[in-house]
Amino acid sequence: MRTGGGFSLLRWFGIIAKEFIQLRRDRLTFGMIIGVPVIQLILFGYAINTDPKRLPTAVIAADAGPYSRSLIAALQNSGYFEITRQIASAAEGEALLAHGTVQFVITVPEGFERRLVRGERPVLLVEADATDPSAANNAIAAVSQLAQLALARELRGSLQELAPSAPPVDLRVHRRYNPEGVSAYNIVPGLLGTILTMTMVMMTGLAVTRERERGTFEQLLATPALPIEVMTGKIIPYILIGLIQVSLILGCALLLFDVPLQGSVLLLYACIVLFIAANLSLGITFSSIARNQLQALQMTIFFFLPSILLSGFMFPFRGMPDWAQWIGSLLPLTHFLVLVRGIMLKGNGIAELWPQVWPILAFLISVTLVGLRFYRRTLD
Amino acid sequence: MVAAARVSAATGPATDFAIDVRNLNKHFGSKHVVKDFSLQVAPGEIYGFLGPNGSGKTTSIRMLCGLLRPDSGSGTCLGHDVLRETAAIKREVGYMTQRFSLWDDLTIRENLDFIARMYGVRERRREVTRSLEALGLAARADQLAGTLSGGWKQRLSLAACTLHQPRLLLLDEPTAGVDPKARREFWAELHQLAARGISVLVSTHYMDEAERCHRLAYLAYGRLLATGTPEEVRRARPLATWSVSGQGVQRLQEPLRTAPGVDQVTPFGNTLHITGTDAAALEAAIAPWRAQPDLIWVRTEADLEDVFIHLMDGTEPPP
Ligand SMILES: Nc1ncnc2c1ncn2[C@@H]1O[C@H](COP(=O)(O)OP(=O)(O)OP(=O)(O)O)[C@@H](O)[C@H]1O
Ligand SMILES: [Mg+2]
Numbered sequence: 001m002r003t004g005g006g007f008s009l010l011r012w013f014g015i016i017a018k019e020f021i022q023l024r025r026d027r028l029t030f031g032m033i034i035g036v037p038v039i040q041l042i043l044f045g046y047a048i049n050t051d052p053k054r055l056p057t058a059v060i061a062a063d064a065g066p067y068s069r070s071l072i073a074a075l076q077n078s079g080y081f082e083i084t085r086q087i088a089s090a091a092e093g094e095a096l097l098a099h100g101t102v103q104f105v106i107t108v109p110e111g112f113e114r115r116l117v118r119g120e121r122p123v124l125l126v127e128a129d130a131t132d133p134s135a136a137n138n139a140i141a142a143v144s145q146l147a148q149l150a151l152a153r154e155l156r157g158s159l160q161e162l163a164p165s166a167p168p169v170d171l172r173v174h175r176r177y178n179p180e181g182v183s184a185y186n187i188v189p190g191l192l193g194t195i196l197t198m199t200m201v202m203m204t205g206l207a208v209t210r211e212r213e214r215g216t217f218e219q220l221l222a223t224p225a226l227p228i229e230v231m232t233g234k235i236i237p238y239i240l241i242g243l244i245q246v247s248l249i250l251g252c253a254l255l256l257f258d259v260p261l262q263g264s265v266l267l268l269y270a271c272i273v274l275f276i277a278a279n280l281s282l283g284i285t286f287s288s289i290a291r292n293q294l295q296a297l298q299m300t301i302f303f304f305l306p307s308i309l310l311s312g313f314m315f316p317f318r319g320m321p322d323w324a325q326w327i328g329s330l331l332p333l334t335h336f337l338v339l340v341r342g343i344m345l346k347g348n349g350i351a352e353l354w355p356q357v358w359p360i361l362a363f364l365i366s367v368t369l370v371g372l373r374f375y376r377r378t379l380d
Numbered sequence: 381m382v383a384a385a386r387v388s389a390a391t392g393p394a395t396d397f398a399i400d401v402r403n404l405n406k407h408f409g410s411k412h413v414v415k416d417f418s419l420q421v422a423p424g425e426i427y428g429f430l431g432p433n434g435s436g437k438t439t440s441i442r443m444l445c446g447l448l449r450p451d452s453g454s455g456t457c458l459g460h461d462v463l464r465e466t467a468a469i470k471r472e473v474g475y476m477t478q479r480f481s482l483w484d485d486l487t488i489r490e491n492l493d494f495i496a497r498m499y500g501v502r503e504r505r506r507e508v509t510r511s512l513e514a515l516g517l518a519a520r521a522d523q524l525a526g527t528l529s530g531g532w533k534q535r536l537s538l539a540a541c542t543l544h545q546p547r548l549l550l551l552d553e554p555t556a557g558v559d560p561k562a563r564r565e566f567w568a569e570l571h572q573l574a575a576r577g578i579s580v581l582v583s584t585h586y587m588d589e590a591e592r593c594h595r596l597a598y599l600a601y602g603r604l605l606a607t608g609t610p611e612e613v614r615r616a617r618p619l620a621t622w623s624v625s626g627q628g629v630q631r632l633q634e635p636l637r638t639a640p641g642v643d644q645v646t647p648f649g650n651t652l653h654i655t656g657t658d659a660a661a662l663e664a665a666i667a668p669w670r671a672q673p674d675l676i677w678v679r680t681e682a683d684l685e686d687v688f689i690h691l692m693d694g695t696e697p698p699p
Contacts, residue, residue: 014497025485219481223498224471
C-alpha cells in the first residue's frame with residue numbers, strides 16, 4: 001500500500017478509466033455528444049450552404065434606355081433576382097424593404113446611360129435586406145459580375161474603349177440592418193465555440209453532481225483520492241470528447257461547405273484544447289458549487305446565454321455598448337471566436353493570437369482555483 | 381455512562397486504542413446532532429453501535445473517518461488526529477456506507493478494481509479476483525452492480541471496504557437487508573478479522589448482532605447513554621421482567637400498559653414481555669392475572685432490547 005500523500009498517477013488513471021467506462025454505458029450522453037454537433041451542423045450547415053435564388057426585388061428605373069433595360073434583364077436572368085415590382089420612389093423602396101416584401105431594391109439613377117456612355121462610371125445602387133446576410137451575399141456578389149458582363153456586351157462596338165480596365169459602373173451596395181455583414185464563415189467558429197461551451201460545461205457540470213445525487217460521492221470522498229485527481233481525472237475524457245466534436249464540425253465545414261483553412265491545423269487544435277479546458281474547468285467548478293444536477297444545469301444556462309449573446313457570435317462585438325463589451329471580454333467564447341476566425345480565415349500565427357490566448361488562460365486558471373476552493377473534501 | 385471509562389489518551393501518555401475520541405460535537409445548522417461523543421475501541425475489538433433512527437450513528441462514524449468535520453472535540457483514529465490527519469485515516473480505514481454507494485453503472489469487478497486502485501492495493505488484479513471468489517461472485521463479476529439484489533449489494537460493499545486490508549473497519553448497518561445465513565457468515569468473518577487484531581465499529585439495529593459484539597455503545601438523540609459489554613449494559617439497569625404466555629394473552633395488553641409500575645408491554649407472538657423498573661410495583665400490577673389457569677407466568681432477565689427501549693424512553697428528545 002502506498003503511504004505518500006501526493007498526487008498519485010495510479011489513482012488518476014483509475015478515475016479516468018472509470019469515467020470512460022461510465023461514459024460508454026451512458027447512451028443518452030454519448031448520443032448527445034455525437035448528436036448535438038451533427039444536428040447543429042445540419043441546421044447551421046444549411047444556413048452556410050444556402051444559395052437562395054429568385055429573391056424578391058424591386059427596381060427603381062429612373063433611366064429607361066437600352067443599357068438599363070439589358071442590365072435589368074441580365075439581373076433577372078442570373079436567377080438570383082425576381083423583379084417583382086417596378087417602383088418610382090426611394091421612399092416606396094424603403095417601405096418595401098422594411099416590411100420584408102422585397103429583399104433588394106435596385107436603383108438605376110437618372111442619366112445612368114448618358115453618364116455610362118461618357119465613361120463617368122455612374123452609380124448603380126443595390127440596397128439589400130442583410131438581416132440574414134447569408135441569404136443576401138451570393139446575390140450581391142452576382143450583381144457586380146453581371147453589371148460588368150452585361151454592360152460589356154452592350155458597350156462593344158463604338159464604345160469598346162470603355163469596356164476593359166475599370167468596371168463601367170460604380171456599384172454601391174448598402175447592406176441594411178447588419179452593417180458588419182456577418183459572413184457565413186463566421187458560423188463555423190461560432191458553432192465550434194457554442195457547441196463546446198454547451199456540452200463541455202454541462203457534461204462536466206453534471207459529472208460531479210451526479211455522484212453526489214447517487215450517493216457515490218461519499219464513497220469517492222472516503223477513499224484517499226485527492227480533489228485535484230478527481231477534478232482533472234474527470235476532465236480528461238471530456239477533452240477527448242470535445243476533440244471528437246471539433247473534428248466532426250471541422251471535417252464537415254471543410255469538406256461539405258468549403259470553409260477555408262488558411263492557418264495551421266496544429267495551432268487551431270492547440271487553441272481548441274485550451275478553450276475546451278477552460279470550459280471544463282468551469283463545468284467542474286459549477287458542479288462543486290451546485291447541490292444537485294438541476295442546479296448545475298441552471299448554472300450552465302446562466303453562463304451559456306451571455307456567451308452566445310455577448311461574445312460576438314450573435315451580434316457584432318463592436319456594435320455592443322461598452323458594458324456589454326466588457327462582460328463579453330471576460331468570456332472565453334469571445335476570444336475563441338477571434339482566434340478561430342484568425343487561424344481559419346486569415347492564417348494568423350501565434351504572435352497575432354496571443355492577445356486572445358492569455359484571457360482564456362487567465363479564465364482557466366482563476367476558475368480552476370475557485371473550483372478547488374469549493375470542492376468539498378467532506379460531506380458538510 | 382454504564383461502564384467505567386477506560387484509560388485513554390486524554391489521561392494516559394500514549395494510546396493503543398484504534399479509536400480514541402473525546403467530546404466530539406456536531407451541529408447541522410442549529411441542530412445539535414452529536415453531543416460530547418467519546419469512544420475508545422481497542423485493537424481486535426468488535427464494537428457494536430446502537431441507537432434509534434436519527435440518533436447520530438452515521439454522523440459519528442463519518443466524523444471518525446474524516447467525512448465530516450467535528451465542530452469540537454479531539455481524538456485519534458489509528459493514531460491519526462481526527463481533525464488534522466484525515467488523509468492518513470482515509471488510507472488506513474475501511475468505511476462501509478449505510479446506503480449503497482458503489483457505482484451502479486460499473487460491473488462488480490470494475491467497482492472492486494476502481495476501489496483497489498484508489499487505495500493503491502498491491503497485486504490489484506489478484507486481490508480483486510480473490511475477493512470476488514471469497515464473495516462467491518466470481519461467476520457474476522461482469523454483471524452491473526446496479527442489478528444486484530439489496531443483500532448482494534451489501535456484501536459487495538463489504539468486500540470493497542476490506543480490499544485494502546484496513547486495520548479498522550467502520551461499518552454502517554452492513555447487514556441491513558441481508559438474509560440470516562449470510563448474516564451469520566458475515567459475523568463469523570468479522571470475528572476472524574477481529575482475531576487478527578482488526579478493530580470493528582459496526583452500527584446495527586439487530587439485537588442478536590448486538591449480543592455478538594465485544595462491547596456496545598448506545599446512542600439516543602446524539603448522546604451516548606450506555607457503553608460496555610452486552611452483559612454490563614444489561615445488568616446496569618435494574619429492570620424486572622415477566623413473560624406471560626397462553627391462550628388469549630393479547631387481552632392483557634391494554635389493561636397492563638396503563639397499570640402503574642409497568643413500563644413496557646411487548647408482544648412476541650403468544651407471549652408478552654412486561655417490564656418495569658420497580659420489581660414490587662410490577663408484581664402488584666400483574667397480580668390480578670397471576671391466578672388465571674390458562675396463563676403461564678415466568679420471571680425472566682431483561683434482554684438488550686428491553687434495556688434499550690427503557691433507555692430511550694428515559695431520554696426526551698430535545699425541543
Ligand atoms: N447532511 C445533513 N444535514 C442536516 N442534517 C443531517 C445531515 N445528516 C444527518 N442529519 C441529521 O442528523 C441526525 C442524525 O442522523 P444520522 O444519519 O447520523 O442518524 P443515524 O443514527 O445514522 O440514523 P439511522 O439509524 O436512521 O441510520 C438526524 O436528525 C438527521 O436528520
Ligand atoms: Mg445511519
